[in-house]
Amino acid sequence: MRTQVIKPRIREILSKELPPELVSLLPKHWVQIGDVLILPLRPELEPYKRRIAEVYAQVIGAKAVLRKGHIHGETRKPDYELLYGNDTITVHVENGVKYKLDVARIMFSPANVKERVRMAEVAKPGELVVDMFAGIGHLSLPMTVHKGARVIAIEKDPYTFRFLVENIWLNGVQDLMTPYNMDNRDFPAENIADRILMGYVVTTHEFIPKALSIAKDEAIIHYHNTVPERLRPEEPFATFKRIAREHGYEAEKLKELVIKRYAPGVWHVVVDIGVYKR
Numbered sequence: 001m002r003t004q005v006i007k008p009r010i011r012e013i014l015s016k017e018l019p020p021e022l023v024s025l026l027p028k029h030w031v032q033i034g035d036v037l038i039l040p041l042r043p044e045l046e047p048y049k050r051r052i053a054e055v056y057a058q059v060i061g062a063k064a065v066l067r068k069g070h071i072h073g074e075t076r077k078p079d080y081e082l083l084y085g086n087d088t089i090t091v092h093v094e095n096g097v098k099y100k101l102d103v104a105r106i107m108f109s110p111a112n113v114k115e116r117v118r119m120a121e122v123a124k125p126g127e128l129v130v131d132m133f134a135g136i137g138h139l140s141l142p143m144t145v146h147k148g149a150r151v152i153a154i155e156k157d158p159y160t161f162r163f164l165v166e167n168i169w170l171n172g173v174q175d176l177m178t179p180y181n182m183d184n185r186d187f188p189a190e191n192i193a194d195r196i197l198m199g200y201v202v203t204t205h206e207f208i209p210k211a212l213s214i215a216k217d218e219a220i221i222h223y224h225n226t227v228p229e230r231l232r233p234e235e236p237f238a239t240f241k242r243i244a245r246e247h248g249y250e251a252e253k254l255k256e257l258v259i260k261r262y263a264p265g266v267w268h269v270v271v272d273i274g275v276y277k278r
């Protein structure tokens with residue numbers, strides 16, 4: 001996954017092929033997920049983008065290169081441009097967890113690594129975790145692999161869901177982790193979870209009533225959302241607390257962490273919240 005620093009060999013090859021003023025614009029950092037690279041490329045490099053991707057791939061030993069783009073929409077799909085290779089499905093190993101995914105079509109953020117590691121630390125053996133926005137098991141696989149937590153993983157997007165199922169088997173946790181391909185709003189069980197993961201942004205508050213209905217009378221919720229700088233530190237907890245009260249729960253903020261900058265002046269944060277039915 002790590003962000004890297006340009007290798008002298010890449011510079012050496014490309015400085016023979018590119019105008020000198022463009023060589024200094026070559027990406028100095030990139031992200032490697034399994035054997036797929038995500039390269040940020042300046043617009044000035046457009047005419048050379050495929051050759052640049054080929055050289056990075058060959059020197060680094062990657063099978064595909066994507067141009068960094070943005071993450072969009074309800075199912076958080078990336079819009080990366082494929083510059084080299086044709087197979088963007090890979091297995092990425094992080095913190096002893098195997099994640100199989102299609103890097104071109106499924107988000108896997110390097111900035112969320114600390115949170116994936118932290119979830120392995122906070123989970124407790126045997127507790128029931130409901131992951132309402134499971135993705136490929138980004139946050140909940142570490143909890144079951146490292147701590148033996150039982151997990152119900154809900155993922156709406158059918159393509160992402162295929163990888164979630166594969167990852168459960170790949171990590172040998174099929175006896176502990178149960179995947180559901182559905183919208184979490186249609187998940188029928190109530191009052192079952194010791195811990196809930198709400199790993200989603202922008203509209204996560206809309207899902208608070210559903211999370212409370214899935215939670216046991218006492219539970220912990222890892223509540224992610226995006227929040228403008230000017231509303232911190234009150235938000236996003238103040239909104240959570242208000243909605244929880246309206247549904248008969250007290251909410252206590254246990255911890256708050258910044259995950260990353262989401263947009264200028266907007267942060268992606270996670271708040272650990274204890275909820276108690278009144």
Ligand SMILES: C[S@@+](CC[C@H](N)C(=O)[O-])C[C@H]1O[C@@H](n2cnc3c(N)ncnc32)[C@H](O)[C@@H]1O
Binds near residue numbers: 074
């Ligand atoms: C941004 S990814 C995050 C994955 C992981 N929770 C994390 O924080 O790294 C969010 C996932 O939630 C899924 N999703 C969005 N709305 C959903 C819903 N209503 N029910 C179930 N899954 C949903 C998307 O398809 C996507 O795979």
